[in-house]
Amino acid sequence: xxxxxxxxxxxxxxxxxxxxxxxxxxxxxxxxxxxxxxxxxxxxxxxxxxxxxxxxxxxxxxxxxxxxxxxxxxxxxxxxxxxxxxxxxxxxxxxxxxxxxxxxxxxxxxxxxxxxxxxxxxxxxxxxxxxxxxxxxxxxxxxxxxxxxxxxxxxxxxxxxxxxxxxxxxxxxxxxxxxxxxxxxxxxxxxxxxxxxxxxxxxxxxxxxxxxxxxxxxxxxxxxxxxxxxxxxxxxxxxxxxxxxxxxxxxxxxxxxxxxxxxxxxxxxxxxxxxxxxxxxxxxxxxxxxxxxxxx
Numbered sequence: 129x130x131x132x133x134x135x136x137x138x139x140x141x142x143x144x145x146x147x148x149x150x151x152x153x154x155x156x157x158x159x160x161x162x163x164x165x166x167x168x169x170x171x172x173x174x175x176x177x178x179x180x181x182x183x184x185x186x187x188x189x190x191x192x193x194x195x196x197x198x199x200x201x202x203x204x205x206x207x208x209x210x211x212x213x214x215x216x217x218x219x220x221x222x223x224x225x226x227x228x229x230x231x232x233x234x235x236x237x238x239x240x241x242x243x244x245x246x247x248x249x250x251x252x253x254x255x256x257x258x259x260x261x262x263x264x265x266x267x268x269x270x271x272x273x274x275x276x277x278x279x280x281x282x283x284x285x286x287x288x289x290x291x292x293x294x295x296x297x298x299x300x301x302x303x304x305x306x307x308x309x310x311x312x313x314x315x316x317x318x319x320x321x322x323x324x325x326x327x328x329x330x331x332x333x334x335x336x337x338x339x340x341x342x343x344x345x346x347x348x349x350x351x352x353x354x355x356x357x358x359x360x361x362x363x364x365x366x367x368x369x370x371x372x373x374x375x376x377x378x379x380x381x382x383x384x385x386x387x388x389x390x391x392x393x394x395x396x397x398x399x400x401x402x403x404x405x406x407x408x409x410x411x412x413x414x415x416x417x418x419x420x421x422x423x424x
Contacts, residue, residue, distance in 0.1 A: 152189045202237060255267075291394075298343065299343070
């Protein structure tokens with residue numbers, strides 16, 4: 129592929145621009161750069177080279193390797209389990225399922241070791257919904273095809289209720305509100321998401337639970353489940369999630385792997401018994417410590 133760097137792309141790293149243009153993961157771009165398959169103005173480029181408007185990019189990106197998922201004996205907190213489903217408390221820092229950037233150590237790897245087999249997609253077996261890597265909290269996983277179908281339909285019908293706790297910068301006003309903005313890939317940065325007119329519908333309800341001097345703890349309730357939804361909506365409101373490395377800023381005084389966001393409440397109808405299932409779990413110690421720091 130060939131591309132002439134635009135003024136909007138000027139000042140950015142070579143690997144960042146190539147990844148966006150090629151719509152390729154950074155790992156594949158890094159491999160191409162190591163092979164010498166990325167050139168700027170005819171010269172082999174370094175990943176960190178800063179581009180200027182008018183630079184001529186010439187690059188070839190290899191194809192993605194086919195993913196496979198292996199069972200891994202990783203301990204995970206199981207909140208509830210029966211013949212149809214499992215509810216887990218995913219730790220912050222754990223990826224939900226394998227992807228080209230993370231092939232092992234995920235929740236799915238751990239679940240396969242615990243259960244043996246799960247229904248559905250080979251890379252995302254059993255998953256009814258997902259959590260960002262650094263978001264902790266409750267996830268329901270289906271153990272049978274029937275349960276996966278039932279819970280999947282319930283999710284689409286907005287009958288799986290999910291609530292999150294999050295620490296944000298500033299105190300939102302009004303203290304209760306609804307954020308309604310379609311979310312899609314950020315056209316300026318393919319590694320991020322943004323509110324854009326061509327995005328998919330996304331609705332987030334928030335309530336300020338506790339107001340601190342310069343921060344707040346909020347409860348978020350989702351009507352939709354877009355990638356990074358709460359983080360994108362709150363950043364757009366001007367109150368990004370605390371310690372969010374993508375939509376806010378990292379702060380060393382908080383010993384968090386990423387954003388201070390925790391899926392604390394989950395409820396749904398059981399696919400076999402028809403009983404209402406309600407689960408709650410407290411945030412991890414790192415989150416609680418961060419809340420203590422901002423309360424002072």
